[in-house]
Amino acid sequence: MKLIFGSWTLDLERLCLLGPAGEIKLRPKSFEVLRYLVERAGQTITKDELIAAIWPNVTVTDESLTRCISDIRLAIGDQAQRVIKTLPKRGYLLEGPVSHDDKAGSPSRRPSGDFPSIAVLAFVNLSGDPNQDYFCEGITEDIITELSRFSELLVIARNSSFQYKGRSIDVRQIGSELGARYILEGSIQRSDGTVRITAQLIDAATGTHLWADRFDRTLGDTFSIQDEIARIISVKLAVHINDAEAHRPLGKPTANWDAYDYFLRGNHMMKRLLTGEPVDELYKARKLLERSIELDSAFARPCAVLARSYTVTWINPVNEEHQRTETLLQAFELARRAIELGPNEPFGHDVLATVALFQRDRAACLAAWDRVFALNPNFFDWRYGQCLVLFGEPEEGLAALRRYMRLDPFFPPQALMTEGLAHFIQRRYEDALPPFREMVARAPNFRNGRMLLAATYGHLGKTREAAPHIEALLRLEPDCSLMKLSGQRYLQSAEDVVHYLDGLRKAGVPER
Numbered sequence: 001m002k003l004i005f006g007s008w009t010l011d012l013e014r015l016c017l018l019g020p021a022g023e024i025k026l027r028p029k030s031f032e033v034l035r036y037l038v039e040r041a042g043q044t045i046t047k048d049e050l051i052a053a054i055w056p057n058v059t060v061t062d063e064s065l066t067r068c069i070s071d072i073r074l075a076i077g078d079q080a081q082r083v084i085k086t087l088p089k090r091g092y093l094l095e096g097p098v099s100h101d102d103k104a105g106s107p108s109r110r111p112s113g114d115f116p117s118i119a120v121l122a123f124v125n126l127s128g129d130p131n132q133d134y135f136c137e138g139i140t141e142d143i144i145t146e147l148s149r150f151s152e153l154l155v156i157a158r159n160s161s162f163q164y165k166g167r168s169i170d171v172r173q174i175g176s177e178l179g180a181r182y183i184l185e186g187s188i189q190r191s192d193g194t195v196r197i198t199a200q201l202i203d204a205a206t207g208t209h210l211w212a213d214r215f216d217r218t219l220g221d222t223f224s225i226q227d228e229i230a231r232i233i234s235v236k237l238a239v240h241i242n243d244a245e246a247h248r249p250l251g252k253p254t255a256n257w258d259a260y261d262y263f264l265r266g267n268h269m270m271k272r273l274l275t276g277e278p279v280d281e282l283y284k285a286r287k288l289l290e291r292s293i294e295l296d297s298a299f300a301r302p303c304a305v306l307a308r309s310y311t312v313t314w315i316n317p318v319n320e321e322h323q324r325t326e327t328l329l330q331a332f333e334l335a336r337r338a339i340e341l342g343p344n345e346p347f348g349h350d351v352l353a354t355v356a357l358f359q360r361d362r363a364a365c366l367a368a369w370d371r372v373f374a375l376n377p378n379f380f381d382w383r384y385g386q387c388l389v390l391f392g393e394p395e396e397g398l399a400a401l402r403r404y405m406r407l408d409p410f411f412p413p414q415a416l417m418t419e420g421l422a423h424f425i426q427r428r429y430e431d432a433l434p435p436f437r438e439m440v441a442r443a444p445n446f447r448n449g450r451m452l453l454a455a456t457y458g459h460l461g462k463t464r465e466a467a468p469h470i471e472a473l474l475r476l477e478p479d480c481s482l483m484k485l486s487g488q489r490y491l492q493s494a495e496d497v498v499h500y501l502d503g504l505r506k507a508g509v510p511e512r
C-alpha cells in the first residue's frame with residue numbers, strides 16, 4: 001500500500017519515501033514517525049502518543065522525537081513547517097489531503113537502485129561461559145564484513161544489529177526497526193578445540209525461514225564457516241547479487257588461530273572503550289593486539305585497530321598522547337602497515353582517513369575514503385560525514401550522515417555531534433540544539449558534546465541553559481579554559497575556531 005501526500009509517496013511495502021526526484025533516504029525511526037503522522041493527517045498528535053507508538057517499551061527523551069521531526073523536515077524541504085506543524089504544548093499536525101494506493105506490489109525483481117537489506121544479529125553464545133562472548137561477537141562481525149563486500153546488498157552495521165543481543169524480539173519487529181528485509185541469526189558453541197555454528201536466514205517481512213544449517217569444525221578451520229555462510233546467503237539472494245561478485249574469493253584474515261583469537265579479544269575491548277569504558281581498557285586492548293601481530297606479522301586487521309587506538313588518544317585528552325605529533329605518526333605508520341598487509345581490506349584506509357583529517361590534509365583524507373568505499377560499499381562510518389563537515393562541506397556531510405544512519409539506525413552519539421556541528425558552523429543554532437542535546441543525554445561525560453551544546457546556547461544568548469553544561473564540563477576538566485582550548489586542533493577553519501570560542505565565551509567558559 002502507498003500513502004500519497006503533496007508531492008511525496010510513502011511506500012509501506014518497500015518502507016521508503018519517494019519524492020519527485022526519486023527515493024529520499026530516511027532513518028527507520030524517522031520513517032515510522034512520518035508514517036504515523038501521515039496515517040493520522042489532520043489530527044493533532046501529542047509527543048507522548050508519538051513516543052509511545054514509535055518507541056514502545058523503551059525509555060527515550062523528547063530529543064529523539066524532535067530529531068526525527070528535524071530529519072523529516074530536512075528530507076522533504078519543510079523547514080517552514082507548511083506540511084508538519086509544531087503546535088506549542090500540544091504536539092504535531094500533518095496538514096493536507098492524503099490519498100491511498102492499495103494496489104498490490106509486483107513480485108518481480110526490485111529496481112537496481114533499491115538494494116535488499118540484511119541485518120546479522122549477534123550469534124548466541126551456547127558455550128556456557130560468558131567469557132566467550134568476545135569470540136561469538138567476533139565471528140558474527142566477520143560474517144557481517146564478508147556480506148558487506150557485496151555491493152548490491154545493504155548490510156546493517158554491527159552497532160545496530162547487536163542492539164538486540166540477549167533480547168527476545170520478533171524478527172518482524174527487528175526488521176521494521178532496522179529497515180532490514182532479511183535477518184540472519186544463529187548460535188555458536190565452542191568446546192575442546194571444536195566449534196559448532198548454526199545459522200538461519202529469515203524473511204523479516206513474513207517471518208519465513210529461507211535457509212538454515214549447522215557447521216561443525218575444528219577451531220583452526222573456523223574461517224571456512226564464515227566464507228561458507230556468506231556464499232550460501234549470496235546464492236539465496238542471487239537475484240540481487242551479480243555473478244562476478246558471488247564467485248570472487250572472500251577474505252581470510254590469518255592462518256594463525258592464536259593470532260586471530262588475540263585480535264578478537266583486543267578488538268572487542270576497543271569497541272567497549274569507544275562506547276564509554278574506562279581508558280584502562282585501551283592499554284589492555286593494545287597488549288592483545290600487539291600479541292596478535294607478534295604471532296602473525298602479516299595479519300593486517302590488528303594493525304588497523306591498533307592504529308585506531310592512537311587516533312582515539314590524539315583527539316581525546318585522556319593521557320600524555322593527546323595532540324602530540326608522535327601519536328599521529330604512530331597511527332599513520334600502523335595504518336600504512338595495515339594497508340600494505342591487506343591492500344584489499346578497508347580497515348587501514350579508514351584509519352588513514354582519520355589521521356589525514358587530524359593532519360589537515362583534505363586531499364589525502366578524501367582519497368582514503370574513496371578507497372574505503374571502492375573496497376567495501378557498506379563500510380560506512382560517521383567519521384566520513386565528520387570529515388566533510390570539518391573540511392567546509394556541511395550539507396554534503398549531512399547527506400553522508402543520513403546514508404550512514406540508514407546503515408546504522410542505532411548510531412553512536414558521536415554521529416549526533418557531527419550532525420549538530422554541521423548546523424552550528426552554518427549558524428543554524430536552533431537546528432543544532434536537538435542533536436547536541438541528545439548526544440549529551442546519551443554520553444554525559446563526553447566533553448566535546450558539553451562544549452558544543454554550551455557554545456550553541458551561548459550564541460543564542462541562553463546563558464541560563466548553558467550554565468549546567470559549563471559546570472559539568474569543569475567537573476570533567478577542571479583546568480578547561482578558552483586559552484587552553486584555543487591551542488587544540490579539531491576544527492579545521494580558523495573562522496570556525498573563532499566562532500566556536502566566541503560561543504563558549506558567551507556561555508561562560510573561563511578565559512584562563
